[in-house]
Amino acid sequence: MCGIVGYIGTRQEAAPLLLEGLTRLEHRGYDSAGVAVMSARGVRVAKRAGRVRDLQDALPKRFAGKAGIGHTRWATHGPATDANAHPHADTKGDVAVVHNGIIDNAAALRAELVDAGVTLASDTDTEVIAHLVGRSEADTLEGKVAEALARLDGTYGLAVLHADFPDRLVVARNGSPLIVGVGDKEMHVASDLAALVRYTTTVAHLEDGEIATITAAGFTTYRADLTHTSRTAAHIDVDLAAYDVDSRDGHMLREMHEQPAAAERVLRGRLVERFGTAHLGGLNMDVRETRAIQRVKILGCGSAYYVGQMGASLIEELARIPADAEAASEFRYRDPVIEPDTLYVAVSQSGETIDTLLAVQEIRRKGGRVIGLVNVVGSAIAREVDGGVYLHAGPEVAVASTKALTTMFLGFSLLALQLGRVRYLSVADGKRMVAGLQALPEQIEQVLALSDELVEVAEQLAAAQSLFFVGRVRGFPVAREGAQKFKEITYRHAEAYQTSELKHGPLALISPAVPTVAVVPHDELTDRNVGALHEIAARGGPLVVVTHAEVDLGDVPCRRIDVPRSERELDPILLTLPLQLLAFHAATHLGLDVDKPRNLAKSVTVE
Ligand code: G6P
Numbered sequence: 001m002c003g004i005v006g007y008i009g010t011r012q013e014a015a016p017l018l019l020e021g022l023t024r025l026e027h028r029g030y031d032s033a034g035v036a037v038m039s040a041r042g043v044r045v046a047k048r049a050g051r052v053r054d055l056q057d058a059l060p061k062r063f064a065g066k067a068g069i070g071h072t073r074w075a076t077h078g079p080a081t082d083a084n085a086h087p088h089a090d091t092k093g094d095v096a097v098v099h100n101g102i103i104d105n106a107a108a109l110r111a112e113l114v115d116a117g118v119t120l121a122s123d124t125d126t127e128v129i130a131h132l133v134g135r136s137e138a139d140t141l142e143g144k145v146a147e148a149l150a151r152l153d154g155t156y157g158l159a160v161l162h163a164d165f166p167d168r169l170v171v172a173r174n175g176s177p178l179i180v181g182v183g184d185k186e187m188h189v190a191s192d193l194a195a196l197v198r199y200t201t202t203v204a205h206l207e208d209g210e211i212a213t214i215t216a217a218g219f220t221t222y223r224a225d226l227t228h229t230s231r232t233a234a235h236i237d238v239d240l241a242a243y244d245v246d247s248r249d250g251h252m253l254r255e256m257h258e259q260p261a262a263a264e265r266v267l268r269g270r271l272v273e274r275f276g277t278a279h280l281g282g283l284n285m286d287v288r289e290t291r292a293i294q295r296v297k298i299l300g301c302g303s304a305y306y307v308g309q310m311g312a313s314l315i316e317e318l319a320r321i322p323a324d325a326e327a328a329s330e331f332r333y334r335d336p337v338i339e340p341d342t343l344y345v346a347v348s349q350s351g352e353t354i355d356t357l358l359a360v361q362e363i364r365r366k367g368g369r370v371i372g373l374v375n376v377v378g379s380a381i382a383r384e385v386d387g388g389v390y391l392h393a394g395p396e397v398a399v400a401s402t403k404a405l406t407t408m409f410l411g412f413s414l415l416a417l418q419l420g421r422v423r424y425l426s427v428a429d430g431k432r433m434v435a436g437l438q439a440l441p442e443q444i445e446q447v448l449a450l451s452d453e454l455v456e457v458a459e460q461l462a463a464a465q466s467l468f469f470v471g472r473v474r475g476f477p478v479a480r481e482g483a484q485k486f487k488e489i490t491y492r493h494a495e496a497y498q499t500s501e502l503k504h505g506p507l508a509l510i511s512p513a514v515p516t517v518a519v520v521p522h523d524e525l526t527d528r529n530v531g532a533l534h535e536i537a538a539r540g541g542p543l544v545v546v547t548h549a550e551v552d553l554g555d556v557p558c559r560r561i562d563v564p565r566s567e568r569e570l571d572p573i574l575l576t577l578p579l580q581l582l583a584f585h586a587a588t589h590l591g592l593d594v595d596k597p598r599n600l601a602k603s604v605t606v607e
Contacts, residue, residue: 003072004189005188006190010185017188024195028601029075033052044063096161155176193378201236256577259577276429293321312324357380399488399600399602454561470519478572534554548563
């Protein structure tokens with residue numbers, strides 16, 4: 001995890017540029033931040049627990065230097081303290097290192113350094129790298145870094161500053177992204193394009209195993225044995241405006257309200273009305289290959305996993321292909337059987353989530369075909385897959401995914417429709433789905449218009465310490481996603497359950513202090529769902545029911561929230577939206593930082 005920046009030039013001061021870059025990387029971690037610059041008298045470090053703006057406020061007045069590195073942290077080893085913040089230095093203070101990733105053999109290396117008489121200043125895995133570089137007897141900084149890297153097991157994107165080599169930064173990548181940006185007599189380094197694009201759109205992505213020397217004049221890349229590689233920088237086309245997001249009212253609120261437009265974008269040009277189908281050109285599969293698919297396996301993490309479950313239902317319903325979703329974080333470790341006639345689908349907003357990326361690599365290693373549903377263009381997962389669907393949600397900054405999730409659902413709808421129409425889905429049913437999809441942006445708008453009405457009920461839910469979110473079949477992933485949103489931004493315990501399973505255990509917890517948010521669409525299970533609501537009400541459990549106007553809830557005491565109906569297969573996305581709004585209003589009422597919930601990060605780039 002964590003965000004890394006680096007700068008070296010001849011005219012500009014490094015510190016302001018580094019701080020600006022770090023504010024654009026806070027989605028990678030925001031529990032502490034730090035910078036180091038090459039001053040006239042050697043390496044100087046400023047770092048502290050808290051946000052980048054806290055670091056900015058605390059920065060010494062004179063913190064001059066035309067080369068430097070910076071870091072925003074999401075703690076892995078050791079709590080968020082000033083001492084554990086990066087950059088980390090060696091004993092003499094000549095070396096400064098920022099690092100994204102995890103060093104798996106850090107404990108052994110720490111013990112070895114302590115035995116050698118080194119006093120460690122932090123609990124981190126990163127500090128060992130600074131000491132290993134500082135203790136290396138190699139003549140060049142590249143040599144010192146290569147020697148240190150040879151001792152590490154694990155993942156890293158890192159940048160090193162050394163007082164004896166003031167004309168350069170040395171950076172390295174193994175499993176965590178690192179991008180070099182070429183300017184005019186100046187160079188930038190970052191773990192994410194977002195921190196670079198304001199300065200340059202000429203960039204080079206380092207590959208795993210590469211080391212690079214960065215000077216004001218350019219960069220040179222090497223393998224671990226310091227033989228040269230031939231990486232060159234290339235111009236990339238980026239929509240600069242897309243990176244300049246307005247944060248006045250907070251990102252989550254803005255992003256929720258961008259959902260109708262995002263939905264239109266993901267559908268644009270991909271629906272074929274006449275034949276009642278979808279056309280996803282990026283899948284790179286012809287009709288025969290598409291027909292040969294016997295199974296679909298969807299992999300994602302967090303909200304992407306839950307929307308993957310919604311996607312699996314869509315594919316089973318529309319294409320009648322057995323489909324399921326699995327947490328990508330677990331998949332690789334159970335030595336999965338990779339089947340040649342299974343279509344694997346990796347779903348990710350960032351395209352960087354390491355668990356999802358590693359799952360993709362495992363599938364490809366075993367010869368499986370994997371496509372991506374990815375938002376960030378050119379991201380690691382997008383580059384790794386055999387084909388895919390870009391989601392066009394636009395940049396999503398808030399940790400809690402809203403508009404990206406909605407476009408993921410629509411991406412799955414398009415995929416299910418295309419898979420269905422080369423199999424058994426009739427033209428008539430295909431047309432029904434196309435019309436349903438075309439109506440969704442407007443219906444999403446209608447649900448978002450309920451926002452103000454939901455403030456009061458959200459405040460009531462916020463008063464509970466513990467809540468249930470329940471649903472059945474299509475409604476269950478909706479409940480899971482609702483619980484995830486609620487817990488991640490309100491810090492309340494929110495547990496998702498199949499409504500049908502309540503009576504097999506959790507009903508014991510229902511009481512006036514434990515509200516339940518129930519997802520009850522108008523479908524073949526409505527009666528069963530209403531029965532369960534009675535059972536909850538009979539035990540004094542307060543109820544909020546997200547449902548359709550057509551559903552008769554009888555005399556169940558509850559606060560009902562009606563959303564417009566779509567085609568039954570598409571209903572889940574409209575049922576999900578009020579749950580976003582409830583979580584948002586509850587967290588706002590509690591005075592919490594909705595966009596940057598504690599302990600989390602948006603892009604989870606460590607296992
Ligand atoms: C993190 C975020 C979640 C997100 C998940 C997957 O855990 O906090 O909101 O759903 O990563 O992210 P991805 O970028 O792969 O969609």
